[in-house]
Amino acid sequence: MNLKDISTSVPKKDHKGKVSGQLPYISDVKVENMVYGVLYRSPIAYGKIISIQLPNLPDGYEAVGAEHIPGPNYVKIIKEDQPIFANEWVNYIGEPILMLTGKDLDILYSLLNEVKVEFEEHQAIYTLDEAIKQKSVSLVLASYEFGESLENISAIEQGAHQIIEEEYDTGYQEHVYLEPQGMLAVYKDDEIVVQGSMQCLYYIKNALLSALACGDDEVRVVQSPTGGGFGGKEDYPSMMACHVAVAARAVKKSVMLVFDRSEDMLVTTKRHPAKLKYRTALDKEGNILSMYVDIFLDGGANVGLSSVVLQRALLNSAGVYKIPHFHAKGYVLKTNTVPNGAFRGFGAPQSFAGIESHIGHLSKLAKIDPLAYKRKYLVKQGDPTITKGKFRDPILVEEMIEDVLNVSEYKKKKEDFQRLNQQNQRYKKGIGTSLFLHGCGFTGSGERDHIKAKVKLVKSKDDQVSLKISNSDMGQGILTTLCKIVAKELNLPFEDILYPYPDTKEVPDSGPTVASRTTMIVGKLLERAAKKLKNQWQTGVEQEVVEHYVHREMIPWDEKTFTGDAYPAYSWGVNIVEVEVDTLTGNLKLEKVYGNYEVGKVIDERIMKGQIDGGLAQGLAYGYLEKMTSKQGRIQQKSISDYGPPTSLDIVSIESKVFDNPYADGPYGAKGAGELTLIGGAPAVQAAIEDALHTSFQQIPITPEVIIESLWMKEGEEG
Amino acid sequence: MIKFTLNGRTVETDAPATARLLDLLRDEFELIGTKEGCGEGECGACSVFVNNLLQNSCLIPIGSIAGADIQTIEGIIETEQFKILDESYSIAGGVQCGYCIPGMIMASAALLSENPHPSEAEIREGISGNLCRCTGYNMIVEAINLAAKKGDGL
Ligand code: FES
Numbered sequence: 001m002n003l004k005d006i007s008t009s010v011p012k013k014d015h016k017g018k019v020s021g022q023l024p025y026i027s028d029v030k031v032e033n034m035v036y037g038v039l040y041r042s043p044i045a046y047g048k049i050i051s052i053q054l055p056n057l058p059d060g061y062e063a064v065g066a067e068h069i070p071g072p073n074y075v076k077i078i079k080e081d082q083p084i085f086a087n088e089w090v091n092y093i094g095e096p097i098l099m100l101t102g103k104d105l106d107i108l109y110s111l112l113n114e115v116k117v118e119f120e121e122h123q124a125i126y127t128l129d130e131a132i133k134q135k136s137v138s139l140v141l142a143s144y145e146f147g148e149s150l151e152n153i154s155a156i157e158q159g160a161h162q163i164i165e166e167e168y169d170t171g172y173q174e175h176v177y178l179e180p181q182g183m184l185a186v187y188k189d190d191e192i193v194v195q196g197s198m199q200c201l202y203y204i205k206n207a208l209l210s211a212l213a214c215g216d217d218e219v220r221v222v223q224s225p226t227g228g229g230f231g232g233k234e235d236y237p238s239m240m241a242c243h244v245a246v247a248a249r250a251v252k253k254s255v256m257l258v259f260d261r262s263e264d265m266l267v268t269t270k271r272h273p274a275k276l277k278y279r280t281a282l283d284k285e286g287n288i289l290s291m292y293v294d295i296f297l298d299g300g301a302n303v304g305l306s307s308v309v310l311q312r313a314l315l316n317s318a319g320v321y322k323i324p325h326f327h328a329k330g331y332v333l334k335t336n337t338v339p340n341g342a343f344r345g346f347g348a349p350q351s352f353a354g355i356e357s358h359i360g361h362l363s364k365l366a367k368i369d370p371l372a373y374k375r376k377y378l379v380k381q382g383d384p385t386i387t388k389g390k391f392r393d394p395i396l397v398e399e400m401i402e403d404v405l406n407v408s409e410y411k412k413k414k415e416d417f418q419r420l421n422q423q424n425q426r427y428k429k430g431i432g433t434s435l436f437l438h439g440c441g442f443t444g445s446g447e448r449d450h451i452k453a454k455v456k457l458v459k460s461k462d463d464q465v466s467l468k469i470s471n472s473d474m475g476q477g478i479l480t481t482l483c484k485i486v487a488k489e490l491n492l493p494f495e496d497i498l499y500p501y502p503d504t505k506e507v508p509d510s511g512p513t514v515a516s517r518t519t520m521i522v523g524k525l526l527e528r529a530a531k532k533l534k535n536q537w538q539t540g541v542e543q544e545v546v547e548h549y550v551h552r553e554m555i556p557w558d559e560k561t562f563t564g565d566a567y568p569a570y571s572w573g574v575n576i577v578e579v580e581v582d583t584l585t586g587n588l589k590l591e592k593v594y595g596n597y598e599v600g601k602v603i604d605e606r607i608m609k610g611q612i613d614g615g616l617a618q619g620l621a622y623g624y625l626e627k628m629t630s631k632q633g634r635i636q637q638k639s640i641s642d643y644g645p646p647t648s649l650d651i652v653s654i655e656s657k658v659f660d661n662p663y664a665d666g667p668y669g670a671k672g673a674g675e676l677t678l679i680g681g682a683p684a685v686q687a688a689i690e691d692a693l694h695t696s697f698q699q700i701p702i703t704p705e706v707i708i709e710s711l712w713m714k715e716g717e718e719g
Numbered sequence: 720m721i722k723f724t725l726n727g728r729t730v731e732t733d734a735p736a737t738a739r740l741l742d743l744l745r746d747e748f749e750l751i752g753t754k755e756g757c758g759e760g761e762c763g764a765c766s767v768f769v770n771n772l773l774q775n776s777c778l779i780p781i782g783s784i785a786g787a788d789i790q791t792i793e794g795i796i797e798t799e800q801f802k803i804l805d806e807s808y809s810i811a812g813g814v815q816c817g818y819c820i821p822g823m824i825m826a827s828a829a830l831l832s833e834n835p836h837p838s839e840a841e842i843r844e845g846i847s848g849n850l851c852r853c854t855g856y857n858m859i860v861e862a863i864n865l866a867a868k869k870g871d872g873l
């Protein structure tokens with residue numbers, strides 16, 4: 001492929017199959033001798049199972065439970081705390097206890113109604129606030145603390161002019177990938193093949209090896225076309241895979257488990273609700289002297305990936321700022337609610353919403369424009385990170401800010417809106433900004449110590465080259481971008497590079513499809529593999545090359561002391577959002593959205609734009625539209641309209657630009673991009689609403705109810 | 720026995736009248752292009768044409784379609800309008816995970832048939848019953864806009 005610039009867009013590999021609807025997702029698949037599975041789930045939030053009574057099962061219908069699991073009864077993720085089928089204690093409403101299998105779904109659902117389980121109920125903890133109040137170590141699923149010594153911080157606070165304390169809350173966010181989760185175990189005498197909608201083939205394979213206590217060649221994991229993931233198909237599919245595989249083994253048939261939307265919304269992982277506390281010492285002019293941050297994440301009933309999510313939340317707790325004298329502490333607390341997990345941004349969206357809000361509020365105290373105030377503290381190349389690592393690469397944020405200020409006419413609009421708002425009693429306009437970054441790849445030494453990625457290129461006799469990697473295209477476009485990298489490197493036509501849906505029998509473990517690592521880490525390995533293949537190229541001959549991850553030496557990461565370089569590189573972004581608020585109804589209208597980004601080098605402009613628009617839509621909606629709550633341990637929104645993700649009428653066109661800043665260890669200079677685009681949405685929306693209404697908020701989402709309540713409070717205060 | 724026209728052919732089924740059209744299409748006729756995203760009429764992934772009107776097939780009991788003319792994405796693939804939409808979606812980059820896309824294409828086709836030169840606002844309105852979680856809609860809006868220009872009334 002002879003693209004002058006790798007960024008030039010090409011038609012996507014999977015376009016035809018998707019646009020015609022003929023690409024089969026897992027729910028489109030039927031295999032011989034296949035039965036469906038349905039799950040009996042705990043109706044109570046916390047308690048002990050006393051007895052299980054099954055109805056009489058008709059011929060061909062069977063029950064599968066903990067007793068059928070050949071290996072240990074837990075889903076292997078990080079800690080051993082999520083049973084595959086709960087058989088002693090249940091810890092949340094919706095926790096799976098057993099599965100019924102059979103041909104007809106209607107019959108299965110009616111049988112499910114007849115299952116009787118007797119529980120001894122115990123007092124559950126339903127909310128993060130309750131868990132914080134309990135102050136019990138037994139509820140702490142993970143915690144970290146780092147930064148400057150507390151003695152120093154309190155000495156500074158004692159000499160300060162003013163101490164500002166704020167508490168900030170963020171809610172659940174639900175992925176709403178349009179394709180609900182689904183998993184199929186194909187039963188064969190000597191092998192179980194698990195296929196489905198997923199991001200992480202080897203997470204699933206490892207979970208299966210443990211659950212089935214079987215040999216490496218007895219299970220195989222194959223990705224199906226995946227209808228959106230956003231993190232929601234990172235950890236949860238491991239549990240579903242265990243369910244169908246254990247059941248397939250037990251009933252000796254292929255077993256399909258597909259959720260409908262409400263089951264998917266009620267029981268799958270979500271973005272962690274969080275509470276963030278800030279205590280900041282200021283001098284007379286409003287300059288920051290020190291900052292102390294406390295972060296609490298609602299882990300739900302088990303730890304899952306929460307400890308890693310907390311790490312990222314903490315690593316981002318100072319935002320893009322160099323704060324003198326910084327200290328942070330964080331906890332994941334257990335509640336008897338649905339376990340929370342990975343979601344695009346992975347802890348960072350909560351932290352950025354919090355810190356951007358707090359810094360914005362400090363700027364008001366200092367009577368300085370928020371953006372001007374933020375710019376005083378912006379990190380620069382060579383600055384230390386809050387964990388004593390280093391920002392080693394050039395940082396273009398200043399340039400990106402200048403540009404977006406011009407494009408959006410920020411200053412003029414600020415003044416115009418002030419004037420307009422004075423004239424218009426009902427509708428108020430506002431403009432707000434957010435500055436953010438995203439650490440690319442796994443936190444710390446994860447890539448070197450845990451993932452150890454490996455990629456393979458296989459060349460056929462007719463000189464076509466196949467990518468053998470374990471990464472999933474879930475819509476983000478890696479079927480196209482990664483093939484492009486290899487095609488360009490080998491100077492072959494794009495059509496001659498193949499990337500079949502990965503199958504663990506064929507592909508080495510190149511790591512999970514998470515953490516904005518795929519393009520940067522796997523892409524780089526592929527680039528190197530392609531170079532190697534080029535050097536030994538023999539026309540008409542089958543060839544194979546393998547490449548292994550090489551670690552860029554930095555300041556070594558130490559998880560215990562929480563010091564060192566947490567990430568090899570960072571991507572950056574700036575958003576500006578304009579809104580109009582109806583002060584009568586509290587309704588919010590987005591008017592204009594701008595985004596400038598720096599992701600090293602873009603591998604495909606059009607795909608990048610898709611990431612910007614889609615990520616930003618999710619991020620904006622996280623700030624004002626999408627609201628999920630739980631009551632007595634039960635998720636209250638079980639349909640799409642109850643929850644309210646954006647429709648085409650909510651979103652406006654987004655003016656975006658991407659800045660080049662090639663990174664030496666990424667393919668063609670590329671860094672991570674997928675998660676970054678979500679992060680700035682919510683804080684920019686909040687800042688714009690605050691600008692419109694001259695109020696401060698301490699939470700997202702800022703729904704119409706929240707807006708109306710704040711207007712009443714303001715009226716009250718103003719008498 | 721219910722008889723109707725499916726993608727131009729007369730077909731019949733023994734399925735109960737309360738069965739959902741969506742299931743009938745997918746299970747009995749193996750037309751997998753019609754997807755289920757919610758089963759409650761909220762996402763548009765299951766969009767089909769019933770007597771040329773855009774409908775959510777998850778909400779339609781087949782008892783109500785006797786004698787009706789049903790078209791699915793498979794039924795429009797050969798049309799000139801589909802080809803233009805296909806190309807426009809590719810150029811505009813409107814497809815990510817693809818799960819909403821057959822439904823979006825149906826909604827796009829319905830919109831353009833009724834209003835060959837829609838404004839941006841009309842496009843947004845026209846696809847407002849179709850949820851897309853990946854794209855943030857703008858590139859889909861752009862695709863429809865492009866198709867309107869290219870198709871010029873098709
Ligand atoms: S599946 Fe019919 S509208 Fe969602």
Ligand code: FES
Nearest residue numbers: 816819851852853
């Ligand atoms: S492309 Fe994924 S939902 Fe639209």
